[in-house]
Each structure stands twice: as structure tokens, then as C-alpha cells.
Amino acid sequence: MQEHPTHTQEVATQVKNPDLVERRRRQIVDAAAKLFIAQGFHKTTTRQIARAAGVSIGSLYEYVASKEDVLYLVCEFIHQEVDRGVAEAMQRTTVGKEVLAEVIREYFLVCHRMSDFILLIYQETRSLPAVWRKRVLENELRITGVLVEVLAGLADCGDLPAMGNEKLEMVAHNITVLGHMWTFRRWYLARQYSIEDYIRMQTEFILGTIARQV
Amino acid sequence: MQEHPTHTQEVATQVKNPDLVERRRRQIVDAAAKLFIAQGFHKTTTRQIARAAGVSIGSLYEYVASKEDVLYLVCEFIHQEVDRGVAEAMQRTTVGKEVLAEVIREYFLVCHRMSDFILLIYQETRSLPAVWRKRVLENELRITGVLVEVLAGLADCGDLPAMGNEKLEMVAHNITVLGHMWTFRRWYLARQYSIEDYIRMQTEFILGTIARQV
């Protein structure tokens, strides 16, 4: 488990200057993410990515070795953003008695903001080569892991009824996925509920489970 | 809301004999579904589909007008199967006091059996032309709708505490999505839980929510 320097270096590049690599790759990732969200991975061409990123196709291929590389970089980027969002949110809610409710709220808001990106990961992970797909799925779990730790912390200091690890982990998965649910059913749910409605109802739902078994 | 004859007729065909159309299309859908699950829609070629279905490419295009048509037929087929599964299951559980638990159980088992198909819909719906994508999403809702009705029925006859329509519908969505969760987190969850474990825990979870607010 290393720090911020993700697996990004593993993507091959011909360019020596690391700063330049980072800068150009950011351009590429930004452009590609938008295109992938709008059209999907397969319908987006490398030429489109290059043009939108403001580089030539030739240059593009100095910074990545394949189109799949670009997708992988995009997925990494998204997870970094989600991580950052979650970390920030957790920091903001380290105290008080309704901690879990706040945690859920903050996490759901992250999902709300990043809807398009989360959806993208659900839909295009499969287009990745096996090794990297595994990485992306692991990243996905890491976020659930954060929730597990938060829950465990709360259970330890008595702010939450104690429960088995099994149950605790399942609750974390449920929170994660119910956050995602807002991203992929939003087109329907948003007709009736605002994100705030959604958060309120689902929070009640989740807290209900935990309180019940006291 | 019509009966079984789904929107399938809307997919154009050159062949006159309806029985033949149905038979050949079944071959095509069976073959295509397997390929799409294994390789994804875009990496599957029309030639592969034809070969696996036991017809020539020429013939394939007598029964559909495009590759997207095939995907649409596959999606329709999957929803029919899920519908059938759910309908059967509901029939099996029309009485008793633990009805909701049974309904959840049966629905989750359908998700379990149809994992690959459900996953396919999550991943490839976007590859469909807009009009058909809408259809597929509507189908998706129809299943949640069935759950809504079951819940409403139970609430009416007092087997379930009364609750607002909003809440009732949200519970139905949650059941639907938690069923799906087993399909797209199975690769991880199955390490620790069997499907029976999963059903038990999630049922407790869901019932907890409802009972709480009495």
C-alpha cells in the first residue's frame, strides 16, 4: 500500500521529462474522460482524444502505448478524485454523535458530484486488459475499505452498537453501492427525489438496520 | 402494456415466415449472448455471431438489420427471462407471514442465476441506439414495479407496517439494486459469503428498515 504515486508510472512513455509527462497526461486524461463519458470508450477514436487534448496523434503515442492505456489512466484519475473527495469528507466529520449520518451524507454527495465518472467505471472497466481491470476493481474496494474503518472506529468507541465483522463489512458495501445507485438510477429517481431527499431516506434506511439488532 | 409479444417485431427482417424468424432469432440471441458476456459487445464480430449461431453472415442479416439489433434482441431476451423468473417466484410465495422475506429470497436467487446477463445489461446498454436504450431502461424499472406492487399488497393487508408511497418505492429500488449488487460484487463477496449468507444478511437489513419505523 503506497502513497499517492499510484501505478501511473507503469504506463510506458517515450518522453524523459517527468513533469512534462505529468502535464501532458493530465491534458490527455481530461480530454479523454469527457469523450468517454459522452460517447463511450469504443466509439471514441484516438484522433479525437489527441485533438481534444491539444496534441497530435504522434505525440499522444509518446505518452501512452495504447488506447487502453488512456482508459486506465482515466480510471486511475477518477479513483484519485473519489479518494480525495472521501478523505476530505471524512476529515470534516470526525466528531459529534451523528457521525455515521454525516459520513453517509458526505459520501453520497461525492457520488452525486462524480456521477458520470462512476458510471464510466461501471461501464468500461471490462474494456481494460485483465491485469489493469484487477487494479481498478481493487481500487473500488479500497473505498469500501475506508467505510469499514470508519464503522469499526465508531463501533469501538461505542457510538455504534457493536456487531460482527461480517455484518459491519456488509453495511459498508451497502453504503457504497447505494451511493452508486444514485448514479445509475438518477435518470429516474431524480424525477421524484432531490439528492437531499435521497440522502435522508437512505440514511434512515441504513441506520435502521444497525439500530435494530441492539 | 401488452402481453408477451414484446417489441421484438419492430426489429426488421427480410424473412417472411414468422415461425422461422423466431427460431433463427433464438439461435442468434443464444449465441450472441454468450459471446457478448465473454468478450463484450464491441469485441464480438458479426462473423463470430453468425458462426456460433450456425448461420452465414448473409443469413444473419436477413434476420436483423444491424449488429445493434442483435444487442437489442439479447437485452429483450434477458428481461423476458428475468420477468419469467420473478413471476414464477412471486407465484410460489403468495401466502404466509414471512412473505417479504420469501420474495426477497426468490428475487435474489434469480439475480444469482442470471448474474452474467444482468452484468451485461449494466455494461452494454449504452451501446444501444437512444430509442432502444430507453426501452431497456424502462424494462429495468418494470421489475422494480413488480416489487412495488408486492410491497403495496402486503402493506394493504397489514402484513407490513403502512408507509408512505415514497418510502415504499425506495425500498423496492433498494431490493432491486441489492440484488444486482450480488452480480457485480460477487467476485469479491463470494470469497466470504455464500448466496444464502448474502440473502440472510440483506433480508435482515431490509426488514430492519421497515420494522424500525413502527
Next chain:
DNA sequence: CTTTTATGACCGAGCGCTCGCTCAGTAAAT
């Protein structure tokens, strides 16, 4: 009954084109 014509299902070589990727060359910096 035999021959002719018409029809509907099936076939697959090949067309037209797209797209991922390369590489010979240019320009600037050291």
C-alpha cells in the same frame, strides 16, 4: 405428368471504410 416460372431462404466473397498505431522527418534546446 412434365416443364416452366416464381418465390423465399441461404450463402460468402468482397466492398468501402475506419481506426489504432508507426515512422521518417522537422524544429528547438543543450
Next chain:
DNA sequence: ATTTACTGAGCGAGCGCTCGGTCATAAAAG
């Protein structure tokens, strides 16, 4: 002079789909 970053015309594999044709069967004509 050498290295580094950049360029875009072009390659060629592979794709979705077409279309001219074959064959079996059936209806019509003789």
C-alpha cells in the same frame, strides 16, 4: 552535433454490411 519533443501522412488489419448468385420448393402452364 546530439538529444528531446513533436508532427501527421500513411499503413494495413479488420470491421459491418451488401449483393449477385445458388438451390429447393411450389405454383402455373403445357
